[in-house]
Amino acid sequence: MKDRSQDAGERRLVEAAQKDPGRFGELYENNFERVYAYIARRVGNREEAQDLTAEVFHQALANLARFEWRGLPFAAWLLRIASNAIADSWKSKAREQGNPSSDELLSHDVDMEDVEQRAKLFRLVTTLPEDQRRVVEMRFAQEKSIREIAEELGRTGGAVKQLQFRGLESLRAQLSAGPRKKAAPKLGARSANKSGGTNG
């Protein structure tokens, strides 16, 4: 999945962050969606996924000096922290509820390809045109109804549904466009220069 130059780039990032924790932000940006997707696949609700994701990155930052480069991607280290954090959380919950059988859940396998695909999808959402991005974010991440979104954006329900459709359609198109193109956030790439007017 990853080629050598990517590995080298990541290695430099990790070493830079080990010297100056101020550089941790780049590692966070590169891995946030992956970690979140992995955790969200395994826990039942958003609050828990958020708590655990925060815990993973805090632990990673605190223990960064101990990370040794052994050829495994940095993400694998993060996901191991995530896996442990999820297990701890389940164990403590099971203890509270006196229900030891939840150990079964721990062996539940997560398909890593699926996690990568979701992480990519989440990153692509941030590159959608502004109005589509807002609708997708409000509908799925904030779980708002079409009516709430329509009110907030000052548009009709039909228009919001169209934006939702177009947003998902363009996500689908970009996902199937292949893995070579790395999604980079674009700032206002669409031009709003269509001029109107009459007199001349």
Added chain:
Amino acid sequence: MAKQNLSEQLDRIVEALIARPRGTAPGREPNVGASLRPLAKIAAQLRDLPREDFKERLKLDLERRTSMASKPVSATEVRQTAVPYLCVKDAAAAIDFYKKAFGATEVMRLIGPDKKIGHAEIRIGNSAIYLSDEFPDHGALSPQTLGGSPVRISLSVDNVDAVAARAVAAGAKEIRPIEDQFYGERSGLFADSFGYMWNISTLKEEMSGAEMQKRMDALMNQGTSPTRPTVKPIPEGFHTLTQYLAVNGAATLIDFFKEAFGALEAFRVPRPGGQLIMHAQLRIGDSILELADATEEFGARAVANILHVDDVDAVYQRALKAGATSLSTPREQSYGDREAGVKDPAGNQWYLTAIRKTDHRTADTRTILPHLSLVRAAEFVEFAKRAFGAEEAFMFKGPDGKVVHARLRIGDSILALGEASDERAALPAALHMYVPNVDAVYAAAVREGVKVLRPLRDEPYGDRAASLQDAFGNFWFPATHIKDVGF
């Protein structure tokens, strides 16, 4: 139509998805057409989409930890003595916008039980800005509620053009384009959609206050020097408002106006290489009427006008003969006027009126009076007051509170309007609006949320003008005449 169906179908799938408890098996959705199946799959995955504000908060949290660990920040760098405190109608959206437009970073936000932001702090460059949502009970009101803010915020940046382009891409509106200023800055003025104006500038030349004063005095003298020809900001013959028709077949329509209403043609400017008319000016009685062949940007649309005439019956007959269709035959009205209605060949409506009882010649009795049939007419009245300084000259509301007939004064002109109904279809207007200072009018209109179709700029025909559309469907073309060029 098919797309409409697909978006509806997709939403039903999404709705079912969201209603399902998280973590339950995604079972096969019923009735998912083959074309929607990939989208349904994406929708299912998006259920786990992380919230943007969560990602951002966690990042800030981590940054705070790392900056505490690595480099101590001096207290003076963090705490500036005077900090602007913006009250906005939707603080979360404003923070979002300032991030995109000005690269702001969020320092913190406090969210109350009502989900409103009681206090938030952002940083732009090296400066802090505080924000909160509106709390009318505590006197915290936003510019949108107050009708504007007298305080502008000045952003000093390294590259004004790049920053402004980014702000506009994020949704800011240009109020004054970027220009080199006499005081050594290159700057422009931009409005956000929360009622605040931002003066964005880059320092090009440092100078003392005295030097600035000297340059300003020189500029002012130049302005009043007798060698500079004076230009009337409102061209001869124009009043504040002039209806501007966009039609298919402008040349035919001009002939109709001549025949039916006795119009005189002042001039016409053909479009290059064709029969089509780019701009024409007619005079009917004491009023000007402008028209052009429709373009892709300014499509054909019908408007309505009241046309004051001496002899309703005669004009009505002439109009029908010239190709109009009848809307209503001439008849006496309870309020003493005699009225008839015709539709011209382009579909514009003309309410022919002979005034009997009112004999004073005012703006009310000018030959052409634009008439607007609007959905939410009462709201439009309030909007026109805020955006264009309109005054109510007459207001008659029905028992349901809807405007039956109203007249608004804008500058030296009158607009007639009423609520659209089943009998009277919505017919917004397209109004050329000559004012002494188009920049101020433009700024006020933009602040009130009109859509900018063409931003304010100096046009080759000697006007400084813009094209706007309000939320009620009316087009406005505010302009100030700045240079006599002649056609």
